[in-house]
Amino acid sequence: MTGAHAAWLPAAAFRAIGSRRSAVHGRGLLVETVRQELRDACARFGGSSEADDDAELVLTSDTRPGSPATDLGPEGFTLARQDGVTVLVAGGPAGILYGFFHVVRLGEEAFGADFPVQTHRPAMRRRMLDHWDNVAVHEVMGQVERGYSGGSIFWSDGALTKDLERVRAYGRLLAASGVNAVSVNNVNVHATEARLLTDRLDDVAALADELRPYGIRVHLSVDFAAPVSVGGLRSADPLDPAVRQWWAGASARVYEHIPDFGGYVVKADSEGQPGPFAYGRSHADGANMLADALAPHDGVVHWRAFVYNHRQDWRDRSTDRARAAHDHFAPLDGQFRDSVIVQVKYGPIDFQPREPVSPVLAAMPNTRLAVEVQITQEYTGQQRHVCYLAPLWREVLGFRPWRAAGAAIAEVVAGGGGMVGVSNVGDDRFWTGHPLAQANLYAFGRLAWNPSLEPAAILDEWIGLTFARGADGVPEQLRRTLHAIMDDSWRTYEDYTAPLGVGFMVSPANHHYGPDIDGYEYSAWGTYHFADRDGIGVDRSLATGTGYAAQYPRPWSDTFESPATCPDELLLFFHHVPYIHVLHSGVTVIQHIYDTHFSGAERVHAMRSSWQEIEQADLVDGDLYARVAERLDEQVRSAEEWRDQMNAYFFRKSGIPDAQGRRIY
Amino acid sequence: MTGAHAAWLPAAAFRAIGSRRSAVHGRGLLVETVRQELRDACARFGGSSEADDDAELVLTSDTRPGSPATDLGPEGFTLARQDGVTVLVAGGPAGILYGFFHVVRLGEEAFGADFPVQTHRPAMRRRMLDHWDNVAVHEVMGQVERGYSGGSIFWSDGALTKDLERVRAYGRLLAASGVNAVSVNNVNVHATEARLLTDRLDDVAALADELRPYGIRVHLSVDFAAPVSVGGLRSADPLDPAVRQWWAGASARVYEHIPDFGGYVVKADSEGQPGPFAYGRSHADGANMLADALAPHDGVVHWRAFVYNHRQDWRDRSTDRARAAHDHFAPLDGQFRDSVIVQVKYGPIDFQPREPVSPVLAAMPNTRLAVEVQITQEYTGQQRHVCYLAPLWREVLGFRPWRAAGAAIAEVVAGGGGMVGVSNVGDDRFWTGHPLAQANLYAFGRLAWNPSLEPAAILDEWIGLTFARGADGVPEQLRRTLHAIMDDSWRTYEDYTAPLGVGFMVSPANHHYGPDIDGYEYSAWGTYHFADRDGIGVDRSLATGTGYAAQYPRPWSDTFESPATCPDELLLFFHHVPYIHVLHSGVTVIQHIYDTHFSGAERVHAMRSSWQEIEQADLVDGDLYARVAERLDEQVRSAEEWRDQMNAYFFRKSGIPDAQGRRIY
The missing domain is CATH 3.30.379.10 (Chitobiase/beta-hexosaminidase domain 2-like)
Incomplete structure (x- = not known):
């Protein structure tokens, strides 16, 4: 510590x-x-x-x-x-x-x-962090899947961390932000981690002991096939009495070790994880079976709705990954036990910087729902880029699927499962790799407590606490600079990366870091943009496309259905349009791409310059200054790379020059 | 064994x-x-x-x-x-x-x-295999870098293999093909392997003992920085007397253990490997220093000419990776000791299915040169695809840089360094992963012995030996089928992958397996195609391009300089042309792309059908049949993937439909 x-x-x-x-x-x-x-x-x-x-x-x-x-x-x-x-x-x-x-x-x-x-009073009863931490170091993903802050703070060298003091300090930080639940292992449950549920309960109990004084309950991600992989049964069929008994027994033992244990997190039948489909059972069957095992102990099941076919054929345009969660889960509304929380990613694809809000959140009124966001910056700069995410989350929480007539997402989830964030914390000295990424962790807790807080106000709180110095608080110049750098950093990031909601132009080779415009275009992952020499975008209308737009309640389904009414920032998510299509903003799609990429990269330059002024004024610790400075250098380099690749790609494809004649390679 | x-x-x-x-x-x-x-x-x-x-x-x-x-x-x-x-x-x-x-x-x-x-009489005195084998398993590359046949046959579990009988059997196979030298570790020399030269000479000697009865001398890849990394000196400056003394001592000890040791292989100042540049010295300084250390013992230095800037900026069109080896080495002609062999990859880029022959091979008349080919199929299907490479090597060996007036490449290297192949062998039961890839290893040895052999004749020899059965030899149907599958398999592979010599449209994420047309287009590796909506190709002419064409002697420099005289199969390597450019073959570039991709994939289907007839006739062992069948299934899948991605990519970009109206996605 x-x-x-x-x-x-x-x-x-x-x-x-x-x-x-x-x-x-x-x-x-x-x-x-x-x-x-x-x-x-x-x-x-x-x-x-x-x-x-x-x-x-x-x-x-x-x-x-x-x-x-x-x-x-x-x-x-x-x-x-x-x-x-x-x-x-x-x-x-x-x-x-x-x-x-x-x-x-x-x-x-x-x-x-x-x-x-x-x-x-907290708006949401459950304000939870999911750690995608592995006990053992995974060959491809490292120890923390999508972790950009070093190793796990819970696990080290294949065992419980020796630095329990740090776990306690973490709990203290979380309590001060409002978080009250933590899942301590990866939703992709590998062999070593599957045994946390059985052989290694003492380790989990030790973590619970450190977090309990701060009001935080511990949860575990479990392997749906644990009765087979750990228990030695021949089946994990959720309707098999032997399987049900196995889970009941296992759960009882968990509570013997940890009386206030929170419950299970499950990624089932998704991206290769096992699930109830193998036995011809539904997600409800699977989740309810676990709920029944936990019921005597007051535990809950977080059942993730992130289910789709990840072995798509790009040649088959009838499949649409965006539709999958709704197709799978909406029909099951009302079939889940009360202690099952269906955990829904905020967008229909996968934590892109810009997605429409998932229609699943409006489709299951008789189910407890949680909305899941990604604090770790997998698709938003991997903690090498400044990207303050509270404005994104605030938009999601404030989205009203039924327009003025109905509740906002914050209200949809408030009474049920609340808000879940994938943690961005590791054993890095600054907790989050990029010191400014601490603000995302803080803001997550604050928004889960009170979704109506303004992102800039939360940031201001965070600055006031984090950079407090002596009796005078935070120097005004520092406060101004941090706002200048961070307030709009998400929109800046959006500007220099994939345009208009089309998403997923990231590098497969670099684990989603940096641009690769066609990197997923012909892959099995279902993430396409269909750019050709005339236009770009995915037709998800009901009339001529995949029909995804119709998964929303009216009037949103109508709004998204037509390019004439679809909001600019989501246009390419819902429609394939010519490069010369004129946006509501008044510029063409192609000119929008050029403009946002030039201006986005320029703003990153400005961010770096602002930060450099901080050094001259000696307003923060030298090592924090240096860490941020080094990452801003990388952000400048990367933003220019995004700018130049995106502009070159679309200029080569469209042949339409920049109206302002700026340099395109 | x-x-x-x-x-x-x-x-x-x-x-x-x-x-x-x-x-x-x-x-x-x-x-x-x-x-x-x-x-x-x-x-x-x-x-x-x-x-x-x-x-x-x-x-x-x-x-x-x-x-x-x-x-x-x-x-x-x-x-x-x-x-x-x-x-x-x-x-x-x-x-x-x-x-x-x-x-x-x-x-x-x-x-x-x-x-x-x-x-x-062997045309070439040196007929050498380089094994890119690591002793320890490398995190990213595995044990054998670019190996597709399991682990190393020399090293296992971080030590010398226990199966020395297999090493002996390998030596026997090599002797029967004509090979007389083997380098036993990767040219990228990692920490463990650097110590083969010093602490682990007994292991190398044990390998030499197994190979010696078959006339094979053992060579080692060495770390140019070994005086520092292994020897504890502060410098590896080739002109520093202490460094020279260190190498002299180390070399003497090698020969105490292995009196007929062959010499050193060095990849210096390339892709991150250390070299003489760090001390302001030339490649000649570096190589000669090692030659002097080996001179008392009659050993040679293989100094690789694979040197280029692998941190290029794609935005800078003045750099051309193809130029690099010639730029670096041609000026050094005459400066190398007699016992230095400059080892030159056959093409100027990196073992692509189609490249022009490296101009370095025509630029160093006063230097001993070896031509290096890749038997392991890094860019030619990774031993999942049938790709008989003898026709490619034969074209390289037969190329006359000075046209009729001068020697062929085979003669250029015959008197000096001979031919070096990167081995495709591992601890796989069939030695080479794909059983039919054994033919490449065999053909390598045969061509190094006699470069004028016809590829089909070599294949016939290989079939006659490998599939000999009883007194009647090889069944005629099997012989015919293998010729039908293998004879033209390299051109078939070329047809369904990157067109017209443009190269490098392979997946970075999948370690060069499968298509990713823009995968390296904006990378630092210097491997571009510059496809836009109008055309494709790299202008390497002297008049308007990078000037690479002028690195050849006349008349080839003239031939390559103009699209009018440049051979079709290399057109896009040397020129950027419109999709509607008409080839010497009479079709446009875009129609050529469609035609070759449809027909290439079709021929792979035919290959699979032919093989299936073998099963019905029960002409080969069941497990060999099955292994080939399984790989042909994958080749069919992969060839269709190449076909559909390439056709879709270029149709989306050009907007020009296939003249025959075939299915493009």
Whole structure:
């Protein structure tokens, strides 16, 4: 743990709370966590953590039946300041923990002018991180699949990490962002990891012990075929009584080791993982069987909806990967047990920088749904590029599948499965490889707690905590610079990569890093753009295409159906159009490609220049500065590569010159 | 060694010689090898290996000074049959060995009607195989770099193989084909392999012991930086006396272990390997330093001319990888020691199915040159496709850089470094993965011995030996079928892959297997085709292009300079032309692409059908049949993939339909 960066909990962030007189009421593990936090902060900044009558901050919970605080739920709290005393009343111990970190976040503001009662309650009950970590180092994927921050923080050298202190520090960071569940191994469950469920429960329990004081429950990804691969049965048929009994027994043993175990995560019948199809059973059969095994223990099943044919023939245009999740899952609505959460990627393909919101999220009103996002930047620069993802997630959460008439995605998932993010954390000193990628992890937790937060406001919180220095907080120049670099970095990334929602022009050879425009064009993965000399895009209309557009409720199905109404940024996802098609923005598709690629790469140059000014002003630690600087160099190089390849590719194909006569190779 | 296929030395191939009365005169290791061969053959077929007065076959050497046989050199021999006695007179023990296998090859023909004296003498003194084998399994490349036949036959589990019997069997096969030198480790020398030169000489000596009875000398690939990486010096500067002394000492120790050691193979300053450039020295400085270290021991240095900038920027059209070897080496002609062999790949890029012959081979009259070919099918189907390469090599060897006025490539290299092939052999039961790929290994040795042999005749020899069965030899149907499948398989492969010499449309993600038309188009490797909506090809003319064409002597430089005279099959290597350019063949470039891809794939279908008829007739062993059948299935699949991707790609780009209206996706 020596030397790990403090991320958004540096000592300086506790200055306000640590210099006050505080009192904490209540008992239990989480309350003790808060007491210790206060003691540490006060030891540093001269306050008192055991004030009584003269407390300036009182943290308490009120769980008496009928108390107004019980409406808050176990994690909610109210906060008010009256007559110079800040009072936090929580609905339970977890509420005290989250409230405490909220007061830390407020800093001096929590102790300034009086303010009336504010109510804080997580919008989503489940705010979960999935770690795609392997225990053993995988031959192709390394230890962390799609990990760009070094090895796993949970597993090392084929065993439980020896640095449990770091796991605890991770839990603390997560609690301060709002996360309350973590799955500790990869959804692609290999042989070694399949045994976490059985032979290696002590290891999982040790992780749970470190995370429990921060209100975080541990989940496991399991191998659907475990009764065969681990249990020695001949079948994993979910309707076979022996199989059901095996899972019941295995689950009971899990809870003997970890009484507050969260549940299972399952990727079944997807990209080669085993599943119920082998036995002629449905996803509901499979998920319900696991739910029944967990039912006595109050655990849940996260069943991923990421199911498609990954052995497509590009010559067969009747197949459309985008349709697959809806085709598979919508008909099963209502068939899942209550403790099954169907976990749906935000878009129909695979975590592209721009996709329409998955229609599955609007198609299963009688199912608990979670929306899954990818914090790790597989398709958004792999933590070598700055790409602040909160604006993307905010758009997804705010999307209203039924337009004004209905709920937003945030509300669809709030009552059910909540929000799941694939973690971007590894054993890197800065946790996330790119130090600025910490903001994505932080923002994930904050949005899962409150999806209506503005991305720029979340970023501002993160800056205020992370770069706190002395009594004056964060230097204004640094704050401005970070906003300038990060606020629009997702749209910048979108601009210099695949255009107008068409997606997947990434390099297969480099594990999705960097451009390869035809890299997946003739592959089995179902990810095509169909660019020819006249035009580009995938016709997913009902009238002449794959019919994917019709998977949306009206009026969105109509909106997407026609190029005339389809939003520009998704045009090529839904339609094949000529390069000379004029966008709503007024420019042609080809000119849009040129313009966005030139301007996107230019903005990355500007990002790097802004950062260099930070150095001259000596506003951040030298090693953090250097790490970011080195990655910005790579981002500049890569953005220029994207720009030049994309422009060359489409100029060679279309023969249409740039209206502004800029350099195309 | 249990179960390894007999390749071209099955017991049945020795029927004729083994049923005769033979006498061998002479002494020494190689003569003893022949004696033992004869004893074994006679034991099986009832002949006598120690006949005296009544011998039907006499094998002898005549090394008396002034004898006509000494003109034959140590490996040559004469053969005649007179009055019912076949007499072989060799210039030395090695000549007896090669003569013995020649008689085996002749079979009954050697014992039929009388024939006058024939003289056999290898055209090339050095007929060498380079094994790109690693001792340790390399993370990316596996154990054998570009190996498609399993692991190494020399190294296993990080140590010398335990199956030395197999190494001996390999030596025997090679001797029967004509090979007389083997380099036993990869030219990319990794850390473990660098120590073969020092700590692990016993292992190399053990290999030499197995190969020596078959007249094969062992060579080692060495790390140019070995004085630093292995020796602990601070420099590997070839002009530094300490470095020179280190190599002298290391070389002396090698010869203490292996008195007939062949010498060093070096890939320097190429694709990341260290070399003399780091010290401001030339390739000649580097090579000569090693030559001086080997000089007291009669060893040679194979110094590879495969040197180019592999970190090119595709945007910079002034660089041309094709020019690199000539630019680097031609100016050094005359500067190399006599015991340095500059080893030149046959084409200027990298073992593509079709390239012009390297102009380096015509540019260094005062240097010993070897021509390097790739028996392992990196770019020619990776031993999943049938691709008989002798016709390609024959074209290279027969190329006359100065036209009728001058020597062919075979003559250029004959007096110097000879021919080097990258081996296609591994620990696979059939030696070469694809059983029919054995023919490439055999043909390599035969062409190195006699470059004027016809590929179909060599194939016929190979068939006659490999598929010999009982007294009647090879069934005529099998012989016909194998010719039908193999004779033109290289041109078929060319037809369904990259067109007209443009090369390198292979998949980076799949290690060069299968199509990816733009896979290297924007890469750093310098391998481009520049296809746009109007045309395709690389302008390498002097007038308007990179000037590569001018690296050839006249008249070839003129021939290549103009699209009007450039041979069709190399047109896109030398010129960028419109799709509607009419070839000498009378069709347009685009129609040529469609035609060759449809017909190429069709011919692969026919190959598979022919093979299936073999099964019905039960003409080969079941497991060999099955292995070939399985690979032909893959070849059909892959050829269709090539056809459909290439046709789709160029139809999308050109917009020009197939004149025959065939299916393009």
